[in-house]
Amino acid sequence: MVTIKQVAEKANVSTATVSRVINGNYPVSEKVKNKVMKTIKELGYRPNSIARSLKCNKTYMVGMVVPDISNNYFMDIARGVESVISPLGYSLIFCSTDENTDKELRLLNALNDKRVDYVLLASSTQEDHKLQKFIDQGMNIIMIDTSLENLQTDSVVEDNYNATYKLISYVIDQGHKRIGAVNGLLSVSTAKERYNGFCKALEDHDIPLEQSYIVNGAYNRRKTYEEVKFMIQRNINKLPTVLFAANNDMAEGAMIALKEMNLKIPDDISLVSFGDINLAELIEPRLTIISQNAVLIGEKAGELMLKKVSGNSEHDITKVTIPSEIIIRNSVKSI
């Protein structure tokens, strides 16, 4: 690999001069500039980012840590982020925690060692003090999707509570009284807030919360599939009339389970979901959902990051909440 030194030698100038024509932050005469640029082209020289990073304390890398790399929702967020940061020369390092706190902390350490400029974290831990330690060390973190109350850092999240409240209220308006929920890990803020909105809607409409209709802590397709089957079997004599799935993955798992048990949606049981399933266009019935704009979350997070690294608004903590809307289709029966 050709270095700045070789360029300098061949062009008969100092490395400082070469650096200056590359960075254009210091006057260099036209004559010398041309000579250097010609040499750079001849040798095919490209500056070594590693060396630059070391000197300038800036890597142009941002880490993105999510619970599940194969969930489209997070990939959409990633796409949003990439679209705003990549034009400014940043690249994304992806990491998947598998909802494992240890792995999450290990990954954060690794990203810290790599001196990434920023971390976008969809956390699934509740160890806020451990995360706070990274922040105190000077690591830049934006929480995405989930947030932790006591954590002194920026976040971009959805309006989980209110959106769920509205969705469940709609379901109740359709006459449903036996209402089940498929929850994610309630230690995660996203799942918790959705469940809180769910409970509040029941409470406000004087609907009893039936514990045996609640499935907890699945948050991925396969597990949800099994848990829902189990829950249905358990309640086979008095089924819930409607199920709320707390994310797209779980909605898919629930649909597969219901299909396998020959329960037709919405005739035998209704289903609503927080977030749209994959290939929604092709799947009958069309699900009534809270529509998430994952790409938008990513874009907002990317923009927030760029604003922070550019030095504006440095120390105030920003919390961006993205409102979500309900899309009514045909997976809820009026009863």
Next chain:
Amino acid sequence: MVTIKQVAEKANVSTATVSRVINGNYPVSEKVKNKVMKTIKELGYRPNSIARSLKCNKTYMVGMVVPDISNNYFMDIARGVESVISPLGYSLIFCSTDENTDKELRLLNALNDKRVDYVLLASSTQEDHKLQKFIDQGMNIIMIDTSLENLQTDSVVEDNYNATYKLISYVIDQGHKRIGAVNGLLSVSTAKERYNGFCKALEDHDIPLEQSYIVNGAYNRRKTYEEVKFMIQRNINKLPTVLFAANNDMAEGAMIALKEMNLKIPDDISLVSFGDINLAELIEPRLTIISQNAVLIGEKAGELMLKKVSGNSEHDITKVTIPSEIIIRNSVKSI
């Protein structure tokens, strides 16, 4: 951030000694070792990867360049890669080219500047000489999914030609004679090989190739959706009896188009695909497909990379071909 120098000072040893206890590649007395380790813990010292990379010429980063970050197929490959390389301390940098040659080359340059240890490249360019330049410069590249004939480098690909040949032969055995294809960019090896297998199957069974049944150069859902609609309208008086979609994304686009035009699969038109669509469990009819094992491709690529960086088999070029099997379900009518 605490540096090795601060540790050394506090522990009253030289930086060399600290480095040695960290790396364990040189004898250090128990007493000193303990003192240093205690100091490291006290200060919360962690070595700076950037500085290490600069000195050791090794970044433990691998770039993954794919045409479309939102296609599940590539994400599955990524998952496979990650699962084998992350235990050894490597992280993945993800980049999406949007099937744009310029962007692809720009990204490769950026990864080269970052001195990633390896690049896994699902290329969509045909400029093999430009890629060869990177390789000649010493960049380590493994082609995944696609390959370029003249390129002197390793690859992990599927058996596109033979699998497609078998699938189309099966379709013909079911009595089909008017056979359409939805192709990707034929400049990309994957698309080309699949189309070649398609053509050979027709030829060997004396079925004429009807040009107006061929849709070219879509390779994503939205475009395919439009192109297929257009093709169907064009041939509305004499439709093909079956369509071959050259990947999952295009199969999805085709299904949405057919559904919108009220053509039932397989009654009105049959459909087969190279690769399974998302949520196949929920979508009727179940598609007859060539099953791809994307995760396996990723794993093989990751293993190949690890083998190469470990120094074994350094200079021979390895071509891994993953065989694909046909899964017959019920999207092809017997006629």
Next chain:
DNA sequence: TATAATATAGTAAACGATTACTATAGATTT
């Protein structure tokens, strides 16, 4: 014309690690 100001180039010290080389003390060999 002497002096101050400006434009342009070079020198060398960082950034934070690793490691070839050197130094020293103690153990072993003869």
Next chain:
DNA sequence: AAATCTATAGTAATCGTTTACTATATTATA
């Protein structure tokens, strides 16, 4: 007891940049 070897520690160069500081030639000013 002298010579050799071994284990352990330190010194300082190095990786490839950037940049504070210094130097010089040129131009502007008095």
